[in-house]
Amino acid sequence: MGRNECKVKTKSMRCYYKYVKGVGNVLIPGCMGTAAYETLDRCTCESKSDYNFEKKEYNKELKEKEQYIKLLESEIKNLNSIIDEQQTPTPTGD
Numbered sequence: 344m345g346r347n348e349c350k351v352k353t354k355s356m357r358c359y360y361k362y363v364k365g366v367g368n369v370l371i372p373g374c375m376g377t378a379a380y381e382t383l384d385r386c387t388c389e390s391k392s393d394y395n396f397e398k399k400e401y402n403k404e405l406k407e408k409e410q411y412i413k414l415l416e417s418e419i420k421n422l423n424s425i426i427d428e429q430q431t432p433t434p435t436g437d
């Protein structure tokens with residue numbers, strides 16, 4: 344139960360199986376239990392506090408990304424206004 348949904352404090356690191364062509368499923372350990380015994384049965388990375396920690400980290404990263412997107416959007420606005428200026432036919436007088 345819960346063997347495949349282990350969580351660990353390290354950012355985006357948790358025990359999981361990675362399929363390697365020609366080799367099969369390779370266990371990638373995210374905690375000492377799994378690393379030492381090479382089985383998810385010994386996984387120690389699941390706990391509620393760890394989950395909350397991960398969620399917090401996730402939200403933090405999401406906020407940073409959103410801010411970055413906002414930055415890019417304002418830059419696009421600036422660039423667009425420059426393009427608009429260039430494309431506006433300047434009255435050459437008649």
Ligand SMILES: [Zn+2]
Nearest residue numbers: 358374386388
């Ligand atoms: Zn683990």
